[in-house]
Amino acid sequence: MSTVLITGATxxxxxxVVTGLLAAGVAVRALVRTPDRANLPADVELVVGDLYDPSAVRQASVGADAAFLLWPSFSADGAAKAAQWVRRQRAGVGSGAPGERRRPAAVSEGGAVVDPRAGHRGGRRTRAAGRAASATYWASLVDTPEPVTTTVTTLTGRPALTFADWSAEHADLFRVPSTQELADRYVAAFRAGRFDAALALTAPDLVRVAPLEGTELVGREAILDNARRLNAHLEYVGVELLGPFVRNDQFAVRFTFDExxxxTGARSTTTKLSLYTxxxxRITHEQVFYHSPPPG
Incomplete structure (x- = not known):
């Protein structure tokens, strides 16, 4: 089975590319900076490293039959020469006189050459060269913009939106919602049983204080772990909500849970009032006041 090294796999x-190669029965190796956040299929071999680190690229390339590097242009001009040059580098023959032996090199996404023995300083030079090339390319678009295609019209049956029209159509996605709007979305998510959507409206470092539980928790994961502990022996049959009651940067919601x-199969209810800041x-703080004792 052949092995393909993928850069930019995440x-x-x-x-x-990863999905397609796995479906074709090809072994996939991915060069990633943070493996715990890669979220790639279990069959993918993860190699820790940065594309700008020559030693990491060299190590990741060992035993690979091919590599996927994102081509930096919409045009294929120059691709043949680049492919020929890469083949010569893999063979250990540099771009100088025919037959002249060179040290092996790795190729970055922008086509820059990184000598595996150059060390960190060489990586910095390559990064700077890549940025300079990118800046030159983007500057050239002022006078020679990319060609406009008809793909959107062909696929959707209507002309593509201008950036101004698209911005107006999607403005709400970028506008910070008011406290009233956020509270309404939060309550609507609970009423629809979309607890994941409700959680998405909270800040990652949400603080939850519940005196009767004896807890002050920070972060979504800690809060979810506490909920799983309290509700380990309960099934929620339903929930009634009263609110939201909004004032300035806070809102309150009363929850009554049917459990x-x-x-034992016994039915019970738990009522609480949550005050959100x-x-x-984003919801950054929750204070929980129980009308009846908390579960657990």
């Missing part, structure tokens, strides 16, 4: 293009004990369009 990006939009790279993920499709069934998984062991909002900042920058």
């Amino acid at each position: 990006g939009r293009v790279g993920r499709h 069934r004990h998984l062991v 909002v900042s920058q369009g």
Whole structure:
């Protein structure tokens, strides 16, 4: 089985390449900076490293039969020469006089050459060269913009939106919601049983204080772990909400949970009032006041 090294495997293009290669029965190796956040299929071999680190690229390339490097242009001009040059480098023959032996080199996404023995300083030079080339390319678009295609019209049956029209159509996605809007979305998510959507409206470092539980928790994961502990023996049959009641940067919601004990089958209700604080369009703080004792 052949092995293909993928750079940018966690990006939009790279993920499709990974999926396609795995489906074709090809072994996939991915060069990633943070393996714990890569979220790639279990069959993918993860190699820790940065594309700008020559030693990491060299190590990741050992035993690979091919590599996927994102071509930096919409045009294929120059691709043949680049492919020929890469083949010569893999053979250990540099770009000088015919037959002249060179040290092996790795190729970055922008086509820059990185000598595996150059060390960190060489990596910095390559990064700077890549940025300079990118700046030159983007500057050239002022006078010679990329050609406009008809792909959108062909696929959708209507002309593509201008950036101004698209921005107006999607403005709400970029606007920070008011406390009232956020509170309405939060309550609507709970009523629809979309607890994941409700959680998405909270800040990652959400603080939850519940005196009767004896807890002050920071972070979504800690809060979810606490909920799983409290509700380990309960099944929620339903929930009634009253609110939201909004004032300035805070809103309150009363929850009444209809519960069934998984062991005894006994039904019970738990009522609580949660006071939320909002900042920058996210729920950042929750204070929980129980009308009846908390579960567990």
